[in-house]
Amino acid sequence: GQSLEQPSEVTAVEGAIVQINCTYQTSGFYGLSWYQQHDGGAPTFLSYNALDGLEETGRFSSFLSRSDSYGYLLLQELQMKDSASYFCAVKNQGGKLIFGQGTELSVKP
Amino acid sequence: DADVTQTPRNRITKTGKRIMLECSQTKGHDRMYWYRQDPGLGLRLIYYSFDVKDINKGEISDGYSVSRQAQAKFSLSLESAIPNQTALYFCATSENRKGDTEAFFGQGTRLTVV
Numbered sequence: 733g734q735s736l737e738q739p740s741e742v743t744a745v746e747g748a749i750v751q752i753n754c755t756y757q758t759s760g761f762y763g764l765s766w767y768q769q770h771d772g773g774a775p776t777f778l779s780y781n782a783l784d785g786l787e788e789t790g791r792f793s794s795f796l797s798r799s800d801s802y803g804y805l806l807l808q809e810l811q812m813k814d815s816a817s818y819f820c821a822v823k824n825q826g827g828k829l830i831f832g833q834g835t836e837l838s839v840k841p
Numbered sequence: 842d843a844d845v846t847q848t849p850r851n852r853i854t855k856t857g858k859r860i861m862l863e864c865s866q867t868k869g870h871d872r873m874y875w876y877r878q879d880p881g882l883g884l885r886l887i888y889y890s891f892d893v894k895d896i897n898k899g900e901i902s903d904g905y906s907v908s909r910q911a912q913a914k915f916s917l918s919l920e921s922a923i924p925n926q927t928a929l930y931f932c933a934t935s936e937n938r939k940g941d942t943e944a945f946f947g948q949g950t951r952l953t954v955v
Contacts, residue, residue, distance in 0.1 A: 774946040829944055833883035
């Protein structure tokens with residue numbers, strides 16, 4: 733079967749750094765991606781890792797370790813507008829895109 | 842105009858009624874997906890389609906059916922709606938490429954079954 737695990741909630745203060753972890757089990761693996769969703773709106777794509785290592789896009793970075801079936805999303809210089817739900821997702825060999833349960837990030841002043 | 846459009850945006854229906862949720866896209870993508878979102882359960886895959894002649898069940902297909910009328914259109918039907926199908930439904934599209942998993946989502950349909 734396939735499953736992804738991520739923390740349900742994370743709280744941090746403005747200006748801080750926060751890391752959201754994701755572990756996965758899947759039959760075949762093409763890559764790990766991250767999505768952001770504000771208040772029940774459309775999820776939007778943040779990043780994608782197919783190979784081990786760190787990918788940086790502005791204040792956001794994403795890391796993947798294929799041998800550990802683990803990845804994380806790192807958000808730096810947190811802003812209030814970063815308060816949202818963050819989902820990790822895996823694409824398997826069959827092309828299915830499966831999402832984790834989501835992590836609700838609350839950024840406090 | 843939105844690249845992925847869902848209609849209706851909100852719907853209240855009665856138990857036992859048949860309802861169809863529609864999704865159309867202008868991105869030219871081959872792959873289309875239907876997801877359901879419930880609080881604390883994330884996005885769960887209902888059905889997906891890789892082209893017009895291809896339909897696949899996802900994690901939670903019971904009680905749902907789909908139709909891929911054209912490359913740009915993918916409809917989700919609830920043949921006989923029940924209250925536990927009350928949820929936020931999202932359609933998504935992606936390109937048929939190995940390395941690119943970016944999916945583009947519609948704005949969602951909030952369905953309430955009473």
